[in-house]
Amino acid sequence: MRTFGVEEELLIVHPVTGEPLALADALLAGHHQPASATSLSHELKLEQIETQTRPCHSYGDLLHQIRRGRAMANEAARPHGARVAAIATSPLDSNTHTTPDPRYAAMLDRFGIIATEQLTCGFHVHTSVESPEEGVVVLDHIRDKLAVLTALTANSPYWRGLPTGFDSYRTQAWNRWPTSGPSGVFGSLTAYRRIVNRLLETGVILDEGMIYFDARISRNHPTVEVRVADVCLRAEDAALIAVLVRALVETASLEMLDGVEPTAVPTALLRMASWQASNAGLRGELLDFGDFRPQPAADVVWALVDYVSPVLDDQGELELVKTGISELLERGNGAHEQREAAVRYNSRQRGSQNQPGSPPTSAALAAVVGHAAKVTVRGTSADAHKEPAPMLTRVRRP
Numbered sequence: 001m002r003t004f005g006v007e008e009e010l011l012i013v014h015p016v017t018g019e020p021l022a023l024a025d026a027l028l029a030g031h032h033q034p035a036s037a038t039s040l041s042h043e044l045k046l047e048q049i050e051t052q053t054r055p056c057h058s059y060g061d062l063l064h065q066i067r068r069g070r071a072m073a074n075e076a077a078r079p080h081g082a083r084v085a086a087i088a089t090s091p092l093d094s095n096t097h098t099t100p101d102p103r104y105a106a107m108l109d110r111f112g113i114i115a116t117e118q119l120t121c122g123f124h125v126h127t128s129v130e131s132p133e134e135g136v137v138v139l140d141h142i143r144d145k146l147a148v149l150t151a152l153t154a155n156s157p158y159w160r161g162l163p164t165g166f167d168s169y170r171t172q173a174w175n176r177w178p179t180s181g182p183s184g185v186f187g188s189l190t191a192y193r194r195i196v197n198r199l200l201e202t203g204v205i206l207d208e209g210m211i212y213f214d215a216r217i218s219r220n221h222p223t224v225e226v227r228v229a230d231v232c233l234r235a236e237d238a239a240l241i242a243v244l245v246r247a248l249v250e251t252a253s254l255e256m257l258d259g260v261e262p263t264a265v266p267t268a269l270l271r272m273a274s275w276q277a278s279n280a281g282l283r284g285e286l287l288d289f290g291d292f293r294p295q296p297a298a299d300v301v302w303a304l305v306d307y308v309s310p311v312l313d314d315q316g317e318l319e320l321v322k323t324g325i326s327e328l329l330e331r332g333n334g335a336h337e338q339r340e341a342a343v344r345y346n347s348r349q350r351g352s353q354n355q356p357g358s359p360p361t362s363a364a365l366a367a368v369v370g371h372a373a374k375v376t377v378r379g380t381s382a383d384a385h386k387e388p389a390p391m392l393t394r395v396r397r398p
Contacts, residue, residue, distance in 0.1 A: 014082060110206065167280065250308075
C-alpha cells in the first residue's frame with residue numbers, strides 16, 4: 001500500500017477578536033522538536049503556520065498525525081495569547097505581514113498585490129510513487145477528477161470581512177498566480193520537464209517552487225502532490241480526503257498497467273469545473289468529470305467514490321470512505337459550517353441590527369473564527385505530539 005502524508009496551513013488568530021496575528025516567528029522560535037518529529041514551519045505570511053505529517057500507511061495513522069500537528073501548533077500559540085484555526089481565508093479584514101525571507105521578499109516585489117493579499121491556507125496531499133515517470137502518468141489520469149476535491153474541502157466563504165458568494169474563495173485568490181490551476185496532459189516525464197523548464201525560461205516566475213499546478217511532481221519527496229484543497233476545518237475530513245487522493249493515485253497507476261489512456265479533457269473545461277466547485281461547493285451542481293455537464297453535487301461526489309471503489313475495497317477502506325462521505329455530505333463542508341456559525345451568533349443577539357442578506361458584523365465573523373479554532377483541535381490531547389516520527393523522505397534532484 002502506498003504511503004501518504006499531508007501539509008496543512010493554519011491561521012494564527014486572536015481567540016476573541018478572530019483577527020489574524022503575525023506570530024509565526026514567535027511560535028517557531030519557542031517551539032522545540034526532534035528533527036524526526038511531525039514538524040511546524042513558516043509559510044508566506046507570518047499569520048500562518050504549516051504542519052507536516054510523516055509518511056503514513058492508514059487513515060487512522062494519518063488522522064493521528066494531523067491531530068498531533070494541530071495540537072503542536074496550538075500549544076505553541078497559547079503562550080502568546082493566540083490559537084490556530086483551520087480555515088482557508090481569514091473572515092476578518094487585516095493587514096498581512098510577509099515572512100522575512102529573501103525569496104518571499106522577491107515574490108512580494110515581483111507579484112505585488114497577489115503576494116500581499118495571499119493569506120490563504122491550503123491542504124496538500126503527498127502520495128508515494130515508484131518513479132517520476134509513474135508520477136507523470138498519475139498526473140495525466142487524475143487531472144479531470146480534482147475539482148471534486150475542491151468542492152469537498154471548500155472552507156473559505158469569507159474574504160477580508162465580506163461574504164464572497166463562493167464556498168472556496170481561496171481557490172479564486174490562489175489562481176491569480178501565473179502557473180496555478182489545471183494542467184494539460186503531459187504524456188511523459190520528458191514533456192513534463194520540458195514544460196516546467198519553458199515556464200522557468202519565461203522569467204515570469206522566480207523558481208521551480210512556483211510551479212503551482214493543481215497537481216505536480218514534488219521536488220523534495222518521491223511523491224505526487226495534489227494541491228487543490230482548502231485546509232479542512234475538521235481533522236477527520238482531512239484524513240478522508242487524503243485517502244481519496246491515494247485511491248486516485250493507485251487507480252491511475254492500475255489504469256496505466258491496463259493500457260488505459262488518460263482522458264484528454266480540454267484544460268478550459270477543467271478550469272470551468274474548478275471554478276464551479278469553488279463557487280458552489282456542495283450546495284448545488286458540479287460539473288460531472290465524465291461529460292462535464294452539471295449534475296447534483298452529491299451525485300458527482302458519489303461518482304468519484306464509485307470510480308476509486310475497487311482500490312478502496314482492495315485496501316479495506318471502502319466502508320470507511322462511504323461513511324465519511326455520507327457524514328460530510330449531510331453535515332456540509334467547512335464553508336457551510338462557517339456560515340452556520342455566523343447565523344447562530346446572529347440568532348443569539350437580541351435586537352441585532354443585522355438584517356437577513358446584510359454582510360455579517362465583525363462580531364459574527366469573530367464567532368466564526370472562534371468556532372473554527374475549537375473544531376480545529378477537536379480530538380487532540382495533551383500528549384498528541386510526544387511520539388517522534390520521521391518526516392517525508394527528502395529526495396535529492398540533479
